[in-house]
Amino acid sequence: MHRILIVDNEASILSVLSTLLKAEGYDVRSVRDADKAKELLRSEEIHLMISDIRMEPVDGMTLLKWSRSECPDLSVIMLTAHGSVETAIEAMKLGAFDYVTKPYKIDELLITIQRALQYKEALAENKHLRARLNTQYRFENIVAESPSMKQVCTMIERIAPTDSTIMIYGESGTGKELVAKAIHAYSNRKHQKFLAVNCAALPEPLLESEMFGHTKGSFTGASSNKKGLFESADGGTIFLDEVGSMSLGIQSKLLRVLQEKEIRRVGGNDNIPVNVRVLAATNVRLEDMIQAGTFREDLYYRLTVIPINIEPLRNRKEDILPLINHIIQHEVGNTVPMPEIAPQVSQILRRYSWPGNVRELENAIKHALTFAHNNRITVDVLPASIVNAVEDLQIQNDETNPESQFQSLKDFMRIKEKEYLDEVLAITGGDKERAARSLKISLATLYRKISTEDDIPNDDAIEPVENIEI
Ligand SMILES: Nc1ncnc2c1ncn2[C@@H]1O[C@H](COP(=O)(O)OP(=O)(O)OP(=O)(O)O)[C@@H](O)[C@H]1O
Ligand SMILES: [Mg+2]
Known part of the structure; x- marks a missing residue:
């Protein structure tokens, strides 16, 4: 109380x-x-x-x-x-x-x-x-309040020290690279390099040269020998992001590297031994690609020794508020007081479906912080697209929800209470003191309950509270 x-x-x-x-x-x-x-x-x-x-x-x-x-x-x-x-x-x-x-x-x-x-x-x-x-999370960069993210953290702890290849599944922006970095940071390779390559960002010949290197003159523009990421990351970890975008040609070369633990530069004849742990990530279902003949099944099994699945943010709403705090703290640092978040803002951010996941949430909070005034995040500083989407959802729910035809219990009780008070007042001939005594409530309570329709009177039993001059 x-x-x-x-x-x-x-x-x-x-x-x-x-x-x-x-x-x-x-x-x-x-x-x-x-x-x-x-x-x-x-x-x-x-x-x-x-x-x-x-x-x-x-x-x-x-x-x-x-x-x-x-x-x-x-x-x-x-x-x-x-x-x-x-x-x-x-x-x-x-x-x-x-x-x-x-x-x-x-x-x-x-x-x-x-x-x-x-x-x-x-x-x-x-x-x-x-x-x-500040106290609970095992990985200082990873917010994990939901059971599924906690499980991801447990997995990271368990598999980080092994040398297994890991396949990280998750929609765009769910934190696949963050998880890959954590695996590296908690592995025995932590003092060596972590190198990432986005397989969707480069056309086939460039990707091949990026991964395995090339020899001088192997193609137009190859003016000198160049080490690829596998050689550069020797002793460390390589992260193959969007691995589903690799051409079948590169897939078979990667499979060889995983099996033989050696690479051959584009245009070269020498096999160069490499000791690299491979982590991969995808936001498409590789099983479907195997069915369609666009992803090699043998490579799939090589890469997916251990799968980690990161749920979309909409399926782990418990993470949203802690993530917001985490993002704000990251943005404003420890030097200024943390901005406050209006309760309605928290509600909207929890209801929204976050198709862009944590990355979208990060952008929304940065947007809100840019426009926040008096160190307070209010609804008007959220991106309009988010607020509108939540409002639309609310309207849809109201229209399709059969329960909306019912009055809330609170409203029902209020109406019934008012009817009863009117009845008692009618019996006491409008004498509110008598009515209050019969109802076993204070006169002030009675006035408050009927005050929407009845003016507070100049009754001598009580000073008219609304007009007290001090
Ligand atoms: N659980 C989390 N705790 C803290 N920050 C997170 C979490 N998940 C994601 N992030 C942050 O969200 C952003 C996006 O994460 P990341 O780049 O790892 O996602 P991704 O799945 O690789 O995205 P994409 O598919 O777009 O490459 C990063 O800034 C990351 O630090
Ligand atoms: Mg990524």
Whole structure:
């Protein structure tokens, strides 16, 4: 239960406000001056403080300053006199969450309290995630909160020290190269080279020369002897990305290298021994290519001694928020305070389907950081395409979801409650005090429950809370 401290010189305000907040389910403490507030803040855990600005002998601004340094996690809402906007802004600058101008409206105050507490929870959640990020992950660069990514990490630990060839499967941007680098970094070859080649990026003759090297004059433009990646990476690891793009010709040469552990440069006659571990990656199903006759089955078995499958990001939503924190931390470093993420932003980013996986998420966060203001990531700084896609999805769900014809239980209860209150009020002839007593609720609660349709009256039993002037 959230505990709220109210600080005000006026006893009547304290009593009305605490009745109201208790009826809302808060645990309330109230004190009449700043010194008593300090005492209480030192001895109890308080989540939110509502303090008047104009107080004797110590004013609210001094109490606010004190609380920022002594209880930095405390949220503070200030009550300011009508027309003193400058003081209110000064309070915000000093770190108050918000201010409410007197005479205040109950609803406005309640909403501000809710916002302050929700904000505090979101902050705590971020902190918690960050703390976990710092302690839990075995590989400092790999975020792995989902069971499937945890399994990938376990695999990496297990297979890194072996010399097996590994095939990493995963859609574009899922982290295949990151995993390959981790395997190398945790292997006995870690002090030797890790060289990567994207087999889709080069036309066949160039790829062959890139991988195996060439001799002088072996083709037009080959003006000198050149080592290929296999020779350069000797003792280390080579990463063949998008291995499905290799021509059948290069596939058979690669198969020979894997079997014989030696290469022959393009145009050369010598067999050169190489000691290289091969890691490969693909985002297409090689089994289908084998069926179609475009990938050699024998090479497939040579390369896929151990397969690692990285799930698309949409199937491991638990990774999304930790990844966001990881990316932000990487972008902003440790020097400035981490930007805060509005709760709605987290929701959108979790719902989106991420066809470009982690790379797309990285780009979205970089985009948001570029346009963020006040160190806060809000919906308006996300790429519009993402926000629109999530909105469309929501509309589709609403249209196709047969449950949407039902009212929520909360709405139903509210309507039924209102009907019952009207009935009791009709029986008591509109006497709200009697009605409240019969219903065994406080008068303040009754007013709040009927306040949408009924004005708060100038009843002598209770001061009209909305119009209290302090
Ligand atoms: N689990 C993860 N934790 C932290 N960063 C990640 C993770 N997965 C991916 N990344 C980051 O996402 C980006 C894309 O990863 P990577 O290049 O390894 O993906 P890929 O599968 O090789 O992509 P492509 O198919 O486009 O080549 C990189 O910046 C990488 O650091
Ligand atoms: Mg890659």
